[in-house]
Amino acid sequence: MSQDQQRPQPRREVVTGVPRGTRRRPPAHTPARSEISEQTTLGATYVRALMRGQLRAALAALALLALLLGLLPLAFLLPRTLAGPVVWAALGLVAYPVMWLIARWYVGRCERNEADFTGLVTDPAEPPHPG
Known part of the structure; x- marks a missing residue:
């Protein structure tokens, strides 16, 4: 018999695990979401x-x-001749756009606060949730 026939054939192994590049790594820190839920x-x-x-x-x-x-x-408090037009201009032309600007600033600020909070509590390894 030759040497090739005497040596046993190496056993073939099949790897069934997740490839290394796609494996999800555990977060370096505990996500804040678990801190909140607990x-x-x-x-x-x-x-x-x-x-x-x-x-x-x-x-x-x-x-x-x-x-x-x-x-x-x-x-x-302005003199009577100026008080009428100034009051109506202030009430009708100035007050509403200023209130709208204040409301727009407020909503933007609140959305930014919530986005910052959401960024804090989500795990960076998770894909973002739609909507």
Whole structure:
């Protein structure tokens, strides 16, 4: 017999695992979402920070609106000849666009706060959720 016939053939093995490039690595840190769902102190701090940011935006918008409406009565202190047109211009032409700008700023600020919070609590390895 020759040497080729005496040596046993090596056993063939089939690898069934996930290729290395597609394997999901565990996150380097515990996602904040689990901290929030488990109601830990850190999760409560995250939620409290979001609520404070939203409250800060609401109070700023309210202060701007109060300032706008609080200054309108000063128009009545003008002489009678100017008071009529100035009051109507302030009420009809200036107040509504300024209120719209305040509301637009407020909504944008709140959406930015929520986007920052969402970026904080989502795991970077997860694909983004639609909608």
